[in-house]
Amino acid sequence: ITCYFCVPTGVSSTYTVLQTPPSIIKKVGQSVSSQIHCSHNVSIFDRILWYKQDEHRALKFLGYLNGEYPYPEDDVKGKISFDGNARKHSNLTISNVSVTDSAVYFCAASTVLQIPLKSIQKPLLMSLQRD
Template identity: 45%
Template structure:
Protein backbone atom coordinates (compact mmCIF):
# COMPACT_ATOMS: atom_id res chain seq x y z
CA UNK A 1 0.00 0.00 0.00
CA UNK A 2 1.38 3.39 -1.01
CA UNK A 3 0.73 6.38 1.24
CA UNK A 4 0.23 9.83 -0.22
CA UNK A 5 1.20 12.93 1.74
CA UNK A 6 -1.01 15.94 1.20
CA UNK A 7 0.07 19.06 3.04
CA UNK A 8 -2.46 21.79 3.53
CA UNK A 9 -1.53 25.37 4.25
CA UNK A 10 -3.63 26.48 7.20
CA UNK A 11 -3.68 30.11 6.25
CA UNK A 12 -4.91 33.02 8.23
CA UNK A 13 -4.22 36.70 8.21
CA UNK A 14 -5.80 39.94 7.12
CA UNK A 15 -8.64 38.32 5.24
CA UNK A 16 -9.36 35.50 7.75
CA UNK A 17 -9.10 32.48 5.46
CA UNK A 18 -8.90 29.12 7.24
CA UNK A 19 -8.29 25.62 5.88
CA UNK A 20 -8.91 22.31 7.65
CA UNK A 21 -7.41 19.87 8.34
CA UNK A 22 -3.93 21.39 8.81
CA UNK A 23 -2.30 18.29 7.27
CA UNK A 24 -3.47 15.04 5.75
CA UNK A 25 -1.99 11.66 4.87
CA UNK A 26 -3.99 9.31 2.67
CA UNK A 27 -3.38 5.93 1.12
CA UNK A 28 -3.40 5.54 -2.63
CA UNK A 29 -6.89 5.48 -4.16
CA UNK A 30 -8.53 7.06 -1.10
CA UNK A 31 -10.43 10.34 -1.14
CA UNK A 32 -9.01 13.53 0.41
CA UNK A 33 -11.24 16.39 1.57
CA UNK A 34 -9.99 19.88 2.39
CA UNK A 35 -12.31 22.54 3.77
CA UNK A 36 -11.88 26.29 3.38
CA UNK A 37 -13.80 29.16 4.97
CA UNK A 38 -13.47 32.93 4.97
CA UNK A 39 -15.18 35.83 6.71
CA UNK A 40 -14.88 38.59 4.12
CA UNK A 41 -18.45 39.57 3.22
CA UNK A 42 -17.57 41.20 -0.11
CA UNK A 43 -15.62 38.16 -1.40
CA UNK A 44 -17.69 35.73 -3.44
CA UNK A 45 -15.00 33.33 -4.70
CA UNK A 46 -12.83 30.62 -3.24
CA UNK A 47 -9.93 29.58 -5.46
CA UNK A 48 -7.98 26.33 -4.97
CA UNK A 49 -4.29 25.95 -5.83
CA UNK A 50 -1.91 22.99 -5.85
CA UNK A 51 1.78 23.65 -5.27
CA UNK A 52 4.38 20.99 -6.04
CA UNK A 53 8.11 21.14 -6.71
CA UNK A 54 7.58 19.75 -10.21
CA UNK A 55 4.91 22.17 -11.43
CA UNK A 56 4.91 25.14 -9.05
CA UNK A 57 1.49 26.73 -8.42
CA UNK A 58 -1.43 25.41 -10.46
CA UNK A 59 -4.99 26.74 -10.28
CA UNK A 60 -7.26 23.74 -9.75
CA UNK A 61 -10.56 25.58 -9.91
CA UNK A 62 -12.86 27.90 -8.01
CA UNK A 63 -16.25 28.34 -6.40
CA UNK A 64 -18.10 31.51 -7.38
CA UNK A 65 -20.99 31.71 -4.95
CA UNK A 66 -22.49 28.22 -5.50
CA UNK A 67 -21.07 27.75 -9.04
CA UNK A 68 -18.16 25.29 -9.18
CA UNK A 69 -15.59 25.56 -11.98
CA UNK A 70 -12.73 23.03 -11.93
CA UNK A 71 -9.94 23.67 -14.43
CA UNK A 72 -9.97 21.29 -17.39
CA UNK A 73 -7.01 19.16 -16.27
CA UNK A 74 -8.72 18.53 -12.89
CA UNK A 75 -12.31 17.93 -14.07
CA UNK A 76 -12.16 14.16 -13.54
CA UNK A 77 -9.97 14.39 -10.43
CA UNK A 78 -11.65 16.90 -8.10
CA UNK A 79 -15.05 18.03 -6.90
CA UNK A 80 -15.74 21.52 -5.55
CA UNK A 81 -18.81 22.12 -3.41
CA UNK A 82 -19.98 24.95 -1.22
CA UNK A 83 -20.55 28.67 -1.47
CA UNK A 84 -17.60 30.84 -2.50
CA UNK A 85 -19.05 33.69 -0.45
CA UNK A 86 -18.30 31.81 2.79
CA UNK A 87 -17.00 28.21 2.62
CA UNK A 88 -16.24 25.31 0.37
CA UNK A 89 -14.76 21.82 0.14
CA UNK A 90 -12.17 20.47 -2.28
CA UNK A 91 -12.48 16.70 -2.76
CA UNK A 92 -9.59 14.91 -4.47
CA UNK A 93 -10.65 11.50 -5.79
CA UNK A 94 -8.42 8.42 -6.00
CA UNK A 95 -5.32 10.10 -4.59
CA UNK A 96 -1.98 9.04 -6.02
CA UNK A 97 1.65 9.92 -5.47
CA UNK A 98 1.29 12.75 -8.01
CA UNK A 99 -1.22 14.39 -5.63
CA UNK A 100 1.44 14.85 -2.95
CA UNK A 101 1.60 18.64 -2.72
CA UNK A 102 0.72 21.69 -0.68
CA UNK A 103 -2.84 22.90 -1.28
CA UNK A 104 -4.01 26.48 -0.80
CA UNK A 105 -7.36 28.16 -0.89
CA UNK A 106 -7.78 31.89 -1.38
CA UNK A 107 -10.75 34.20 -0.94
CA UNK A 108 -11.30 36.61 -3.81
CA UNK A 109 -13.74 39.15 -5.17
CA UNK A 110 -14.51 39.90 -8.79
CA UNK A 111 -14.15 43.41 -10.15
CA UNK A 112 -16.42 44.07 -13.11
Protein backbone atom coordinates in the same frame (compact mmCIF):
# COMPACT_ATOMS: atom_id res chain seq x y z
CA ILE B 1 -8.65 43.20 -9.78
CA THR B 2 -8.45 39.59 -8.69
CA CYS B 3 -7.78 39.33 -4.99
CA TYR B 4 -6.57 36.31 -3.03
CA PHE B 5 -7.66 36.43 0.63
CA CYS B 6 -7.33 40.16 0.49
CA VAL B 7 -8.37 42.86 2.87
CA PRO B 8 -8.46 46.59 2.18
CA THR B 9 -5.29 48.38 3.27
CA GLY B 10 -5.63 50.47 6.37
CA VAL B 11 -8.35 48.18 7.75
CA SER B 12 -7.74 46.19 10.91
CA SER B 13 -7.06 42.53 10.31
CA THR B 14 -10.40 41.34 11.67
CA TYR B 15 -10.88 39.46 8.42
CA THR B 16 -9.82 35.84 8.71
CA VAL B 17 -9.33 32.80 6.53
CA LEU B 18 -9.11 29.29 7.86
CA GLN B 19 -7.96 26.24 5.94
CA THR B 20 -8.19 22.90 7.70
CA PRO B 21 -6.77 20.43 8.38
CA PRO B 22 -3.09 21.43 8.28
CA SER B 23 -2.18 18.05 6.74
CA ILE B 24 -3.75 14.82 5.48
CA ILE B 25 -2.15 11.41 4.95
CA LYS B 26 -3.86 9.03 2.52
CA LYS B 27 -3.00 5.77 0.77
CA VAL B 28 -2.85 5.56 -3.00
CA GLY B 29 -6.34 4.88 -4.39
CA GLN B 30 -8.20 6.46 -1.48
CA SER B 31 -10.18 9.67 -1.86
CA VAL B 32 -10.06 12.95 0.01
CA SER B 33 -13.80 13.66 0.21
CA SER B 34 -14.60 17.16 1.44
CA GLN B 35 -11.79 16.87 4.00
CA ILE B 36 -9.92 19.96 2.82
CA HIS B 37 -11.99 22.88 4.04
CA CYS B 38 -11.50 26.59 3.40
CA SER B 39 -13.54 29.35 5.03
CA HIS B 40 -13.36 33.13 5.29
CA ASN B 41 -15.36 35.91 6.91
CA VAL B 42 -15.02 38.59 4.23
CA SER B 43 -18.65 39.18 3.25
CA ILE B 44 -17.84 40.91 -0.05
CA PHE B 45 -15.88 37.90 -1.39
CA ASP B 46 -17.92 35.56 -3.58
CA ARG B 47 -15.23 33.28 -5.06
CA ILE B 48 -12.90 30.70 -3.58
CA LEU B 49 -10.02 29.61 -5.78
CA TRP B 50 -7.96 26.44 -5.35
CA TYR B 51 -4.28 25.87 -6.19
CA LYS B 52 -1.84 22.98 -5.93
CA GLN B 53 1.91 23.39 -5.35
CA ASP B 54 3.93 20.28 -6.20
CA GLU B 55 7.37 19.20 -4.99
CA HIS B 56 8.99 21.32 -7.72
CA ARG B 57 7.22 24.37 -6.23
CA ALA B 58 5.16 24.84 -9.40
CA LEU B 59 1.80 26.44 -8.61
CA LYS B 60 -1.14 25.01 -10.59
CA PHE B 61 -4.60 26.59 -10.72
CA LEU B 62 -7.24 23.90 -10.10
CA GLY B 63 -10.36 26.02 -10.53
CA TYR B 64 -12.76 28.03 -8.42
CA LEU B 65 -16.14 28.12 -6.73
CA ASN B 66 -18.27 31.14 -7.71
CA GLY B 67 -21.14 31.40 -5.26
CA GLU B 68 -22.33 27.79 -5.21
CA TYR B 69 -21.15 26.95 -8.74
CA PRO B 70 -17.87 25.02 -9.24
CA TYR B 71 -15.61 25.74 -12.22
CA PRO B 72 -12.78 23.17 -12.23
CA GLU B 73 -10.08 23.44 -14.87
CA ASP B 74 -10.61 21.00 -17.75
CA ASP B 75 -7.52 18.91 -16.94
CA VAL B 76 -8.71 18.15 -13.37
CA LYS B 77 -12.42 17.48 -14.04
CA GLY B 78 -13.36 14.09 -12.59
CA LYS B 79 -10.28 14.13 -10.36
CA ILE B 80 -10.78 17.36 -8.37
CA SER B 81 -14.08 18.87 -7.30
CA PHE B 82 -15.21 21.54 -4.88
CA ASP B 83 -18.49 22.54 -3.29
CA GLY B 84 -19.87 24.96 -0.72
CA ASN B 85 -20.90 28.60 -0.79
CA ALA B 86 -17.93 30.77 -1.75
CA ARG B 87 -19.30 33.68 0.28
CA LYS B 88 -18.33 31.61 3.34
CA HIS B 89 -16.62 28.28 2.63
CA SER B 90 -15.54 25.61 0.16
CA ASN B 91 -14.54 21.94 0.39
CA LEU B 92 -11.99 20.35 -1.92
CA THR B 93 -12.36 16.69 -2.92
CA ILE B 94 -9.62 14.65 -4.63
CA SER B 95 -10.75 11.32 -6.10
CA ASN B 96 -8.59 8.20 -6.33
CA VAL B 97 -5.41 9.83 -5.01
CA SER B 98 -2.05 9.00 -6.56
CA VAL B 99 1.53 9.88 -5.67
CA THR B 100 1.32 12.95 -7.93
CA ASP B 101 -1.43 14.35 -5.68
CA SER B 102 1.05 14.74 -2.82
CA ALA B 103 1.36 18.53 -2.65
CA VAL B 104 0.56 21.71 -0.79
CA TYR B 105 -2.99 22.89 -1.55
CA PHE B 106 -3.92 26.55 -1.26
CA CYS B 107 -7.30 28.20 -1.19
CA ALA B 108 -7.85 31.86 -1.92
CA ALA B 109 -10.86 34.18 -1.88
CA SER B 110 -11.59 36.85 -4.42
CA THR B 111 -14.00 39.45 -5.67
CA VAL B 112 -13.84 42.39 -8.04
CA LEU B 113 -12.96 45.57 -6.16
CA GLN B 114 -11.45 48.89 -7.12
CA ILE B 115 -9.59 49.54 -3.85
CA PRO B 116 -6.00 48.86 -2.69
CA LEU B 117 -5.72 45.40 -1.15
CA LYS B 118 -3.18 43.23 0.67
CA SER B 119 -3.04 39.43 0.60
CA ILE B 120 -3.50 36.77 3.25
CA GLN B 121 -3.29 33.06 2.43
CA LYS B 122 -3.29 29.71 4.21
CA PRO B 123 -1.60 26.57 2.80
CA LEU B 124 -2.31 22.87 3.40
CA LEU B 125 0.24 20.06 3.03
CA MET B 126 -1.03 16.66 1.88
CA SER B 127 1.25 13.58 1.94
CA LEU B 128 0.61 10.11 0.61
CA GLN B 129 1.83 6.82 2.03
CA ARG B 130 2.72 3.86 -0.13
CA ASP B 131 1.68 0.40 1.05
